[in-house]
């Protein structure tokens with residue numbers, strides 16, 4: 001196993017191999033019940049998480065390994081002033097693999113330089129969330145088909161707070177590499193800096209943006225990361241950017257809805273759509289465990 005910090009260097013072949021392994025794990029879980037026997041996962045969450053933290057833990061336990069770690073750095077010597085460097089040096093002496101979420105962009109890369117064991121980035125600020133993109137692509141492949149060209153020419157819209165989203169950045173990297181036409185839609189203030197140089201189409205009108213889409217990935221409005229004075233009016237934001245059934249009537253027939261979670265219902269996506277038959281949200285959640293088992297394998 002190697003460090004997984006972002007998806008810049010992941011090849012189409014490596015994605016395909018990971019996809020095959022994940023599929024095998026789903027089809028024959030008993031064959032992987034001891035895949036990580038004797039291995040210890042150090043799970044370091046400096047930021048809140050439900051899905052990523054618990055699915056990595058579940059993945060390691062289902063593969064026969066064990067887990068230690070924290071979900072709140074205040075319970076560790078970080079609260080006494082210990083640096084990330086020292087924490088990683090300690091933890092990599094106890095664990096065989098480190099999974100880390102951290103609010104600072106670049107923290108996962110820094111951890112990989114200090115660690116004696118592989119580091120998996122579980123999200124570093126707005127920079128990257130590689131295993132989320134892997135599970136999102138896996139979920140899409142389950143509905144778009146297993147053919148190696150299944151992604152080519154598909155249209156996917158990422159809608160919402162793209163500026164603060166590591167999920168957006170990792171998905172743009174992976175999905176464009178797999179041949180998907182990716183569009184982003186957000187208010188101007190919530191588009192990423194430098195987006196005009198990204199390989200995407202940019203919109204600020206959500207009704208125009210959803211036309212001809214095969215999938216729409218909604219993003220959470222990250223209230224905790226908004227710059228002072230730039231938080232949009234929530235009522236206005238919801239009217240313009242919350243995905244509704246009216247939007248989906250403009251998308252392609254059978255288009256799917258995704259959301260990495262946590263969902264702000266009524267702000268990112270309507271309650272009805274989040275729970276509709278078009279929604280892949282629960283498929284993404286269950287893919288999370290299997291994909292992360294494959295990553296830890």
Ligand code: CP
Pocket residue numbers: 048049050051052053123129132260261262
């Ligand atoms: N998708 C995601 O990263 O969710 P959590 O913050 O709950 O881990």
